[in-house]
Amino acid sequence: MEHLEPHLQAEIVETIDNGFGHSRLVRENLIDYFVPFLPLEYRHVRLCARDAFLSQELLYTEEALDEIAQMMLYVPKEEQLFSSQGCKSISQRINYFLS
Numbered sequence: 001m002e003h004l005e006p007h008l009q010a011e012i013v014e015t016i017d018n019g020f021g022h023s024r025l026v027r028e029n030l031i032d033y034f035v036p037f038l039p040l041e042y043r044h045v046r047l048c049a050r051d052a053f054l055s056q057e058l059l060y061t062e063e064a065l066d067e068i069a070q071m072m073l074y075v076p077k078e079e080q081l082f083s084s085q086g087c088k089s090i091s092q093r094i095n096y097f098l099s
Contacts, residue, residue, distance in 0.1 A: 012034065039083065040086065040087070041081065042074070042083075045072055045083050046068075049068040049093070050065055052087075052090045053094060058098070068093045071096075071097075072084070072085060072089075072093070
């Protein structure tokens with residue numbers, strides 16, 4: 001993180017076509033930390049599904065985790081490496097899966 005944060009901050013400040021870089025928050029140095037959110041791979045999506053089941057105190061199977069993970073959209077279209085959505089949408093998938 002100590003190596004990534006200065007590069008991330010510089011990119012945000014220096015990007016001309018980025019409205020956020022010109023915002024008062026950045027200009028006046030009001031942001032303490034820039035936290036990157038890395039894309040989720042299939043295995044991460046399965047972990048999100050497992051955690052969502054556990055948080056709702058529901059039983060799950062490995063097949064259920066796979067089925068929910070396969071419901072997600074992945075990018076880039078050709079390789080399908082990363083989920084285009086985060087963990088927050090998993091609980092909706094579980095509700096659909098259970099009904």
